[in-house]
Amino acid sequence: MERREFLKIVTTGPFLIGLTAKSASPKQNPLKSVTRDGKSRVAVARDPDVWRGKRLNEKRVGELLDKAMVAAFGVARPEEAWEGLFSRGETVGIKVNCLAGRHMSTSQELVWAIVERLKKVGVSARRIIVWDRLNKDLEKAGYKLRFYGPGVRVYGNDHAGYYPRLFVAGEVGSLVSNVAVKECDALIDVPILKDHGIVGVTIALKNYFGAIHNPNKYHNDIGDPYVADANLIPPLRNKTRLIICDAFLAQCDGGPPFMPQWAWKYNGLLVSTDPVALDTVGWKIIEDRRKEVGLPSLKEAGREPTYIATAADAAHRLGQHDWSRIETVEI
Amino acid sequence: MKPKMDWSRREFLGGSCAMCALAAMPAVPSSLWLSPPRRVKGLHLVEARHYEKLQNRKIRCKLCPRECVIDDQERGYCGVRENRGGTYYTLVHSRPVTYHVDPIEKKPLFHFLPGTVAFSIATVGCNVECKFCQNWQISQVRPEQVEAFDMPPDMVAEYAKQSGSPTIAYTYTEPVIFQEYVYDCAVAGKKKGVRSVMISNGFIQKDPMDELCTVLDAVKIDLKAFTERFYKELVAGELKPVLDTLKLLVKRGMWTEIVYLMIPTKNDSKSEIREMCKWIVGELGPDVPVHFTRFYPQYRLRNLPPTPVSTLRAAREIALEEGIHFAYVGNVPGDPGENTYCPNCHTVLIRRVGFEILENNLVNGRCPKCHTEIPGVWS
Numbered sequence: 001m002e003r004r005e006f007l008k009i010v011t012t013g014p015f016l017i018g019l020t021a022k023s024a025s026p027k028q029n030p031l032k033s034v035t036r037d038g039k040s041r042v043a044v045a046r047d048p049d050v051w052r053g054k055r056l057n058e059k060r061v062g063e064l065l066d067k068a069m070v071a072a073f074g075v076a077r078p079e080e081a082w083e084g085l086f087s088r089g090e091t092v093g094i095k096v097n098c099l100a101g102r103h104m105s106t107s108q109e110l111v112w113a114i115v116e117r118l119k120k121v122g123v124s125a126r127r128i129i130v131w132d133r134l135n136k137d138l139e140k141a142g143y144k145l146r147f148y149g150p151g152v153r154v155y156g157n158d159h160a161g162y163y164p165r166l167f168v169a170g171e172v173g174s175l176v177s178n179v180a181v182k183e184c185d186a187l188i189d190v191p192i193l194k195d196h197g198i199v200g201v202t203i204a205l206k207n208y209f210g211a212i213h214n215p216n217k218y219h220n221d222i223g224d225p226y227v228a229d230a231n232l233i234p235p236l237r238n239k240t241r242l243i244i245c246d247a248f249l250a251q252c253d254g255g256p257p258f259m260p261q262w263a264w265k266y267n268g269l270l271v272s273t274d275p276v277a278l279d280t281v282g283w284k285i286i287e288d289r290r291k292e293v294g295l296p297s298l299k300e301a302g303r304e305p306t307y308i309a310t311a312a313d314a315a316h317r318l319g320q321h322d323w324s325r326i327e328t329v330e331i
Numbered sequence: 332m333k334p335k336m337d338w339s340r341r342e343f344l345g346g347s348c349a350m351c352a353l354a355a356m357p358a359v360p361s362s363l364w365l366s367p368p369r370r371v372k373g374l375h376l377v378e379a380r381h382y383e384k385l386q387n388r389k390i391r392c393k394l395c396p397r398e399c400v401i402d403d404q405e406r407g408y409c410g411v412r413e414n415r416g417g418t419y420y421t422l423v424h425s426r427p428v429t430y431h432v433d434p435i436e437k438k439p440l441f442h443f444l445p446g447t448v449a450f451s452i453a454t455v456g457c458n459v460e461c462k463f464c465q466n467w468q469i470s471q472v473r474p475e476q477v478e479a480f481d482m483p484p485d486m487v488a489e490y491a492k493q494s495g496s497p498t499i500a501y502t503y504t505e506p507v508i509f510q511e512y513v514y515d516c517a518v519a520g521k522k523k524g525v526r527s528v529m530i531s532n533g534f535i536q537k538d539p540m541d542e543l544c545t546v547l548d549a550v551k552i553d554l555k556a557f558t559e560r561f562y563k564e565l566v567a568g569e570l571k572p573v574l575d576t577l578k579l580l581v582k583r584g585m586w587t588e589i590v591y592l593m594i595p596t597k598n599d600s601k602s603e604i605r606e607m608c609k610w611i612v613g614e615l616g617p618d619v620p621v622h623f624t625r626f627y628p629q630y631r632l633r634n635l636p637p638t639p640v641s642t643l644r645a646a647r648e649i650a651l652e653e654g655i656h657f658a659y660v661g662n663v664p665g666d667p668g669e670n671t672y673c674p675n676c677h678t679v680l681i682r683r684v685g686f687e688i689l690e691n692n693l694v695n696g697r698c699p700k701c702h703t704e705i706p707g708v709w710s
C-alpha cells in the first residue's frame with residue numbers, strides 16, 4: 001500500500017463525520033405551514049388501509065405523506081413543499097424516537113419515504129442522517145446502523161458525540177448532539193404520538209430530549225418548563241424545518257414503554273412546521289382516546305403536559321397553542 | 332475507547348478537580364503500583380439495593396429523597412440507574428471515571444488524619460444539579476458519555492494500599508448515586524486496613540445512609556445554603572433532607588465536617604450564616620468543623636465574582652461568636668483562617684497553607700499547651 005493510500009484510510013476514519021458536514025449555503029427562508037392570516041397549519045392525514053396486517057404498506061405510507069405535505073403547506077404538489085424546505089447540498093438530520101423498541105418507534109417505512117423525497121430535491125443520501133439518542137435504541141427498533149459509506153447514515157449520539165459547549169436556555173443547561181450542532185443544516189423532527197408517564201405526552205417538543213446529553217435532569221414538574229426550554233436551544237430551534245409525527249400506531253397510556261393494551265391504530269400522520277401547534281393537536285388526539293377507553297384526562301392523572309402552553313408563551317414563542325391560532329386540516 | 336465528546340479525558344477532567352488532583356499527586360514509587368485499570372465501554376449492570384417494585388414494571392428508587400418513579404427502560408434523575416423490565420440497576424458499580432491520590436485536606440477534612448493522602452474515586456452522575464458545579468463534565472453526564480475504568484472494590488482497596496493512602500475517598504461527583512459501590516469498596520478497604528470517607532451533598536435517604544455509616548470513617552457534607560429557596564433555585568434539591576442527614580451522622584458518631592461554599596449575593600448574608608451556625612451548635616454540637624470556602628464562577632453561574640476574602644473571614648467570625656469551635660476559611664491559601672486553633676487557649680494546633688501542613692503540634696490529639704482534647708480522628 002502506498003503512503004498516500006494509507007493516509008487516506010487513516011484520515012477517513014476519524015473524520016467520517018466530516019463527510020456529512022454542513023452545506024456552505026443552507027436554504028434561506030424555508031417554507032412554513034401557515035395560513036394567509038398567520039395561523040399555524042397542522043395536517044392530520046389518515047388512511048385506514050395504511051396497515052397490511054402487522055406491517056405498514058410502504059406505498060400507502062408514501063402517498064399519505066404526500067397528501068399531508070400538500071395539505072400542510074397549501075401547495076399543489078408535494079414536491080413544491082419539499083423544494084421549499086430543503087436544497088441540494090444540504091445535510092439533513094431526521095430525529096426519530098426509538099426508545100420503546102420495535103413496536104412503538106418511528107417506523108422505518110415513514111423514514112425511508114422521507115429519505116426518498118429528500119433525494120428527489122437533490123439532498124444526497126450520504127447527507128441524510130437518521131439519528132436518535134443511542135445506537136442501541138435504533139437497533140432495538142429495527143434500524144440497521146450505518147456510520148459511513150455512500151448511503152444514508154444511521155446512528156445515535158453515542159456515535160456522533162456531543163458538541164463541547166454548554167447550551168443554556170432557561171432552566172436547561174445541556175450539551176447537544178453533534179448531529180444537530182455540527183453535522184446538519186436542517187432537521188426533521190419525526191416523533192411518535194404517545195403518552196408519557198411523567199410529562200404527559202411525548203410528541204414533537206419532547207422528542208428533542210433525545211438530542212441533549214442530560215434529559216434525565218429535566219423531567220421534574222411534569223417537564224415544565226424544561227421541555228419548552230430545551231427546544232429554545234439555538235441549533236434545535238433554528239434548524240428544525242419540518243415535523244412529521246408518526247401516528248400510525250399511537251399510545252394513550254403507560255408510556256414511554258410500549259404497552260400494547262394502550263396502543264391503538266390511529267393510521268395517521270401529523271405534519272406541520274409548528275411544534276407547539278402539532279403537539280397541541282396530538283395531545284387532543286391522545287385525550288380523546290383516553291376518554292373513549294375510559295381513562296381519566298391527563299390533568300386528572302396529574303400529568304397535564306403544561307409545557308406545551310409554556311412553549312407558546314412570550315418567553316418561548318416556539319409556536320401556537322391557542323386553538324384560534326391553529327388550523328387543522330384533516331384528510 | 333473513543334471518547335464520546337470532543338475533548339480528551341484529561342481535558343474533560345479539567346478544572347479544579349483534575350488540575351488540583353494531578354498537581355497534588357504524591358510521588359509514589361511506580362514499582363508499587365499495580366498495572367493500570369482497564370478502560371471499558373458499555374454499561375455494567377449491578378442490581379440496585381434501595382428500591383421497590385411497582386405495577387407495570389415500574390420501580391421507585393429509595394436511595395435519595397427524590398424517590399424517582401421510573402418506567403421500564405428509563406433512568407432516574409441522576410442518570411446512572413436504569414429500570415430494565417422492572418428490575419432496577421446501578422450502571423456505575425466498579426466503573427469510576429477518575430482516580431487520584433489527593434491530600435486529605437483537599438476534601439477538605441481537617442480533623443481526619445491530617446497530612447495523609449486519600450485514594451480518591453468518582454463515577455459519573457449526581458442527584459442534584461448545582462448551577463455552580465465545579466465538576467459538571469463528570470457529574471452531569473451519563474455513564475455511556477464518558478469512558479470509565481474497570482475497578483472492582485478489591486482493586487480500589489489494593490490501589491489505595493499500594494499508593495500509601497490510608498483512606499479511600501468517594502468524591503468529585505456525588506457518592507450517593509454510587510452508594511452500592513461505596514459500600515462494597517469500604518468493606519474491601521476495611522479488610523486491608525484502609526479507611527473510607529465520603530464527600531457528599533447529604534441528599535440521601537436514611538436507610539442507605541445508615542448502611543454506609545456501618546463502613547465509613549468520616550463524612551464531609553456540602554451544606555450549600557441554609558434556605559430551601561437556594562436549594563430549589565440553584566441546586567434542584569432540598570435543604571431539609573440534608574439537615575436530617577447531618578443529624579443522623581452525628582447521632583451515629585460519624586466524624587463529620589461541613590463545607591459551606593459562599594456565593595456572593597446568593598447565600599452569603601450574615602443573618603443566614605448566623606442562623607445556620609446556631610442550628611449547627613444546637614443540633615450537631617460545637618465540635619463539627621465548618622469550612623467557609625471561596626466560590627469561583629463555574630458552569631452556569633458565571634455572572635458572579637469570586638467571594639471576597641472579607642466575606643469568608645466575616646462568616647468565620649460569626650461562627651466563632653455563635654460557639655462553633657472549629658471554623659475555617661477555605662480556598663484562600665495562606666489565610667490564618669486555614670489553621671486549627673485550640674478552642675480553649677487559642678494556640679495554633681495545625682498550621683496550613685492550602686493543602687499543605689506546615690506544623691502539627693497536636694500531642695495525642697490534645698493541645699500541647701492546655702491539654703484540651705481536640706475532636707477528630709488523629710491516628
Ligand code: SF4
Pocket residue numbers: 392393394395396397398399406407408409410412457458507508
Ligand atoms: S438516586 Fe437517582 S434514581 Fe434514585 S431517587 Fe435519587 S436521583 Fe432518583
